[in-house]
Amino acid sequence: MILYARFDWLHFYRLLNSYHHFGRPIVRGEATPRLREALEDDIVAGRLRPGQRLDEVGLAERFNVSRTPIREALIQLASSGLVEIRPRRGAFVLLLGPRELIESFELMAEIEAACARLAARRMGDEDRAALESAHHACEDAVRAGDPEAYYPTNAAFHAAIYAATGNRVLAAEALRLQRRLQPYRRLQLRVPRRMDASFAEHEAILAALLAGDGEAAAQALRAHVLVQGERFMSLITALQDEADVVARAG
Amino acid sequence: MILYARFDWLHFYRLLNSYHHFGRPIVRGEATPRLREALEDDIVAGRLRPGQRLDEVGLAERFNVSRTPIREALIQLASSGLVEIRPRRGAFVLLLGPRELIESFELMAEIEAACARLAARRMGDEDRAALESAHHACEDAVRAGDPEAYYPTNAAFHAAIYAATGNRVLAAEALRLQRRLQPYRRLQLRVPRRMDASFAEHEAILAALLAGDGEAAAQALRAHVLVQGERFMSLITALQDEADVVARAG
DNA sequence: CAGTCAAATCTTGCATACAAGATCATTGAC
């Protein structure tokens, strides 16, 4: 029985063969992708702060292009969750509220736990090597006591777990979320001794992964991400109280 | 309070001037979201097929707008994973290859499993009621033996689980993936007896959720989604063989 | 002096213009 006779398989294969569309960019010509990356870097690196307004004309002048590619870059950033576009009001660097932060970290924890479970079962020798290499890079940053250096190596360690699942769609999704939370993680790692604790947790996760114990790895990774979220929330709260005191004093 | 405002000559004059754009809607500020929704509906409902090209000019004429809002809608759809934009070549309804399909279903399975675990722990009376109501709607469609009616009720049942987690970020993510896979699920449910099996699985999932057994619900839901993916893959393979035969014959 | 309302100003949303890359068709060689 023909269930879907008119499905266009010819086109299907032409598409598949001509383009590896899961390596990524949903981007186009020249300016727009460059702008998207530049703005994304600025946001993730903290040069543009959450809540800050992104003026189309200003950005167009800064990058020496017209408003059109700026708009398109902003729309992409909004779709990937780094920017919020309020109709007829402009674009703002996304500012997650306490509730959204908790929920985002919970989502991240669940996705990473799934990654750990799958990675433990499936990873090959290259994945193992990449994971250990990323872990050692983290170790170096910890030894140096340098949070600024730990931050990218930490991201790379997590990314290595995503990659080890062998599931590119899942890995892409995890990376997207990771980038979305990166501006907040950056704040979080400044909490005293958090870096050392984080690294210790990495060690447990890595051990479980190498032992092929998916459930243990999943549990450990979920807890690792959730504790980041919780630590971060208490930091936020503390900062907020501080701000309130200052506000009352002023 | 002024009950009847003075006649606004300035606004009247501007309104008059605005009529020199003939044949176009005079009200602005709603084109892009409207287009995005219309195109999304067309894709999810299967009126636009995976792999089909989306010509900017053609769409602009069809919707009686310029290319600009069409482009912006397409970019949004690309970011949410329903459309693929190939630089300087145009936009196409996303056509997932076999590998991407498997991986996407796996991701979906993991996310839904997480939803089930959380929902079992957290759902309140309203969530329970919504879940049961959605389940009964599914039952009606199954009794009627109507796959076309089953799709939306099935989607609603799953959506009710997402909502029951109380985590809006997670729920939004799950919904995004659900929509991305909807065009393919539609194909899948035409497999004979799949609808009945699906409903039976729903029943087990619902029972576990109502019993508060998160692990059981997670397991059942993961298997439920994965089996959809596997069924679908064998369908794809069958169609592919068929297409090969046709290709050789032609 | 605070609060309100209208008009000037600013910014976005959409339309249109145009250049450059991609596709297609025709021609010519082998």
Next chain:
DNA sequence: GTCAATGATCTTGTATGCAAGATTTGACTG
């Protein structure tokens, strides 16, 4: 007859123009 090269045509990517919503300003009212 197949294939390659070349130009015509089509389509996208970016720039620019313009009108309406949003914001600010400033004058007026109570």
